[in-house]
Amino acid sequence: MLSQKSMDIVKSTAPVLEVHGVAITTAFYKNLFVAHPELLNIFNHANQAKGRQQTALANAVYAAAVHIDNLAAIIPAVKQIGQKHVSLGIKPEHYPIVGEHLLGAIKEVLGDAATDDIINAWAEAYGVIADAFIGIEEEMYVAAESKEGGWRFFKDFVIADKVKESDNITSFYLKPADGSAVPTFEPGQFITIRVSIPGEKYLMNRQYSLSKAADTESFRISVKKEDENDPEGKVSVHLHNNVNVGDIVELTAPAGEFILDPEKTTPVTFLSGGVGITPMMSMLETVAKQQPNRPVSFIYSARNESLHPFDHDIRSLMETMEDAKYVTLYSDSGDGFISKDVIKEHSRNDGDVYVCGPVGFMEAMINHLLDLGYANEQIHYEFFGPALQLELVQV
Numbered sequence: 001m002l003s004q005k006s007m008d009i010v011k012s013t014a015p016v017l018e019v020h021g022v023a024i025t026t027a028f029y030k031n032l033f034v035a036h037p038e039l040l041n042i043f044n045h046a047n048q049a050k051g052r053q054q055t056a057l058a059n060a061v062y063a064a065a066v067h068i069d070n071l072a073a074i075i076p077a078v079k080q081i082g083q084k085h086v087s088l089g090i091k092p093e094h095y096p097i098v099g100e101h102l103l104g105a106i107k108e109v110l111g112d113a114a115t116d117d118i119i120n121a122w123a124e125a126y127g128v129i130a131d132a133f134i135g136i137e138e139e140m141y142v143a144a145e146s147k148e149g150g151w152r153f154f155k156d157f158v159i160a161d162k163v164k165e166s167d168n169i170t171s172f173y174l175k176p177a178d179g180s181a182v183p184t185f186e187p188g189q190f191i192t193i194r195v196s197i198p199g200e201k202y203l204m205n206r207q208y209s210l211s212k213a214a215d216t217e218s219f220r221i222s223v224k225k226e227d228e229n230d231p232e233g234k235v236s237v238h239l240h241n242n243v244n245v246g247d248i249v250e251l252t253a254p255a256g257e258f259i260l261d262p263e264k265t266t267p268v269t270f271l272s273g274g275v276g277i278t279p280m281m282s283m284l285e286t287v288a289k290q291q292p293n294r295p296v297s298f299i300y301s302a303r304n305e306s307l308h309p310f311d312h313d314i315r316s317l318m319e320t321m322e323d324a325k326y327v328t329l330y331s332d333s334g335d336g337f338i339s340k341d342v343i344k345e346h347s348r349n350d351g352d353v354y355v356c357g358p359v360g361f362m363e364a365m366i367n368h369l370l371d372l373g374y375a376n377e378q379i380h381y382e383f384f385g386p387a388l389q390l391e392l393v394q395v
């Protein structure tokens, strides 16, 4: 438990630190990677280059500090971040390293203004926040490990098949290399894939949604080929160009909270754009298998037909369902984007909606849904990449 004195100091200085948040976390990352270059095997270098992770960590630490006297209020946010952490194999022993360098960066940026009292209070607070993360992440690791075929951290998988789904999306079917069982997962969850890319000094991790329903055969991810010059695209380009059937990659166990609630029987709408279709495939297939009577609308937006994956699979699934609608809009051919009217016409607003796609797409869809009278609890979404302000909103 944090002492009252430390709590008061943390709450009163959180706004000051927040003002310097980006400077502090920028200094933090710089010093962290000089002292612990091995952590570059975990962090996403592209996020670092764009400064995105800096913002995410700063937001989370200050938001947590503001709620330091009632950490229960931020448990949902801790869980969401925890899902990301466990899917990257973050361990308890990483927390003191991050704490030391975060406090060091606070001292570096604030200079004399960072008195011993302030530093000690933040050290205490960081310890409390870190313990909350470590506890929740341990529960998640135990849950993943206790499934049949489950594991913690990374495990070798072999590429069992590689299938082109559209001009820019290719699926990879993955089986445990040791022949163990493929664990179940929730529709909508993702895995982290870790690869060693020739010419890159450090291992690289990327998260991909599982793109089919859980089965005993394999996992499937479906990867969009990114621009060869985009640092964010290195893993994608490597998978497309160099990773083939029989090759080994490392995976973490499925994680994530953007999941379909299989208990519900109310109508469900899947709204996706581009490669955002991947978690929807896992959800749609699960509904088709387990609740073929559940009313479903599948609304998808692609640039054109050649960039439209899974069309045949979706149509086949639709045929097995009683009340399913499927609409695709091609923006290049004048269909435009998914408008409020399209959503209104093809979905029912007494159910849940799952949204996934590029950030601009998500923002537009969420605004349409709110305008159409959907309540926040009905709208579920997942941004690819660090959740930026979302943590703050949720906290």
Ligand code: HEM
Residues within 6 Å of the ligand: 039, 042, 043, 044, 045, 047, 048, 053, 056, 057, 060, 061, 064, 080, 081, 084, 085, 088, 090, 091, 094, 095, 098, 129, 130, 133, 385, 386, 387, 388, 391
């Ligand atoms: C991601 C907060 C400790 C490694 C994140 C995100 C937040 C966050 C908000 C973004 C989540 C998202 O993308 O949805 C925190 C807080 C910590 C903490 C508040 C301490 C209390 C750690 C530790 C490590 C770590 C100890 C390991 C050394 C990462 C990595 C990512 C991440 C690798 C993914 C983003 C990237 O690769 O750039 N963390 N974190 N974090 N965190 Fe933490």
